[in-house]
Amino acid sequence: MSETVFLGPDASCAIATSRWDWLSSRLPPDLEEQAVRRVAWMSLCTVVVGAFGFIVSELVPSLQLGPHPIRFAVYLPFMLVSAALFVVARRRLLSPARIVDLSFAYKVLGAASIAVVSNAQPWPAGPMLPGWSPVAMWVLMFPIIVPGPSVRTLFTSTLAILTEPAFLWVLVRSGFMELPSRDAMLRRFFPSVIALALSVFVSRVVFGLGRKLDAARELGSYRLVERLGGGGMGEVWRAKHRMLARPAAVKLIRPEAFQGGAASYGTAKLRFEREAQATAALRSPHTIGIFDFGVARDGSFYYVMELLDGMDLETLVKLDGPQPPARVVHLLRQACHSLHEAHKAFLVHRDIKPANLFLCRYGADLDFLKVLDFGLVAERRKDVAPSTLTEDNAITGTPAFMAPEVVLGDRPVDGRTDIYALGCVAYWLLTGALVFEAETAMKTVLLHATEAPVAPSKRAARTIPPALDRIVLDCLEKDPARRPRSARELSERLAALHMDAEW
Structure with a gap:
């Protein structure tokens, strides 16, 4: 591919x-x-x-x-x-x-x-x-x-x-x-x-x-059946393979979503190829699986991925409220499994948020988490600056989960950027609230860049173990050097809490 x-x-x-x-x-x-x-x-x-x-x-x-x-x-x-x-x-x-x-x-x-x-x-x-x-x-x-x-x-x-x-x-x-x-x-x-x-x-x-x-609605060997949702520049459809019984989900990005002419379309095409190739190369069971990708004859981008049955973490908290600490640790470790592989391949997700973490049934396993949508993935090499295949002068990501170095642009983007966002996700799961909330997106990102967060234990209805409280705050450090150095290190610190209780 x-x-x-x-x-x-x-x-x-x-x-x-x-x-x-x-x-x-x-x-x-x-x-x-x-x-x-x-x-x-x-x-x-x-x-x-x-x-x-x-x-x-x-x-x-x-x-x-x-x-x-x-x-x-x-x-x-x-x-x-x-x-x-x-x-x-x-x-x-x-x-x-x-x-x-x-x-x-x-x-x-x-x-x-x-x-x-x-x-x-x-x-x-x-x-x-x-x-x-x-x-x-x-x-x-x-x-x-x-x-x-x-x-x-x-x-x-x-x-x-x-x-x-x-x-x-x-x-x-x-x-x-x-x-x-x-x-x-x-x-x-x-x-x-x-x-x-x-x-x-x-x-x-x-x-x-x-x-x-x-x-x-015919895309390669797949036929679009039902629109499941949309956001940003794309929409997601339930699809059926013409020969196989396997269901699939198709993410479709129409060419009219790009307003900047040929140059913008060309940049978007490169971003799309990078997202599909980067995700398809990953093998973690906690990363969404990619079956196929391409460009339709009308210029629409699409890629075919596994169809999941469940809900994202944003919906989970909105429906069920803040989650027990033991369950939060269980979910975070699965996200770390996916991100560790991506970071080892010099890929940074850059849009980790509850809506991109999907909770589903996986075979006989329940509470199985999948990381979705590597649409803003940045590729890094040891000797190369971070990729900048995004819109000129645009801040990429979701304001409520954006690391300070992304806001200020004063440090390179690496795996610790995703760890900061994962800390924001942990905060959301434990408290049902965002780390920072403001009237506008600009004020929100400035708070991420300048203000110290309130400990989740002070905002949660449930008791949060002090060690888990400390881990979340470490992930939310302004200085990337003071955060966990890798997703694996974060996973090991979470495992050391020994929170295996039923929830």
Whole structure:
């Protein structure tokens, strides 16, 4: 993974596929589910409106909504069919694909019912008949509710449009009405021809957009399924591998997240490559595992990582309050395991915070901690200054967990920068409060650079052992030289507390 790779279908295949996607017979599964929900609401609205119209026509005969036998013969069966379709769609009695298929038959049946009722009403005298017929409006509306491939839309819309002249002929032959003039019929039915053409066009556009959206969710061998969250410049999605059963999480960074043009995009690309490569090279079980990474054809950056089931430490404290000291020691030692390996590889995380420490189930193990998001990782060599692949003049990190040397820029960034942030995390876990709190981010970072912290034992509801209190304060020293020299040393000092009690 030494260079950015472009994953996904071959470009020529993508072009060929998009050219004929509109002939495909199915929507993507999630969009098909949305169409089923719309079918349920459409059929329910039809029942309500139809029942209201039927009752009004019975109570107010002067409305002249067609002969009484026709109203009974058309309204009631169509209302029953609509109610049945609502139940099937609402309760998912059939598969989404079958319900969508039924909706196209319902489209033709609905047009036929509307055609009978509308044609049975007295036509205005003379050739002028303004407006579109109800059947034309029904045909034009349907592709918005249930988009489909153009061929299917053309076939069903043609059948629906033909129901109007067909039932007019039936009504004339049955003696229910006289044949209107040729001009009147032309003005009545010509808008239906326009509606037919527009319905095919609308269906092709809406259906095509759905297919393109589905294609845009394909990243290499993975398909995005559900958005899990977002922050900073990226968002995280639940994803499925097309061949394997293994679930995954995909972090996606859209190109529009960068406002500085080509130079900013190029810098962000380097930062993205560095994050993925650095994290993929780490083998600690307490570091999030990276499966793949690349750049999509639309310029989006993405990498595929293991999907975790649990919550981050920020959420844990917000839901459950400050944690027992023994549990805090247990969690900190796991974070130290991940950071020690990263620091040995000359990698500094630079954004250690509760939201980037995830508590999950790992096999049979509970309270298993994973370090996430090496997005601000800095690479250092013994003979090279810290990497500066970040925005010009920008302070990187989270203000509430930012080490003084990052704020002031007066000392090099190294592993002790992460140890300071981990001390802030320990403080949060023990007290449920931040080390320093201020009205603005600038005031917060200045407090980190200048003010001595209050001992966590003075702010915690639980009793904190003096030795643990001292360790947290040592991590929060302004001078990096006075902090634990490494994550391993910090872990050893925590282990020496012998806090193995249940919590």
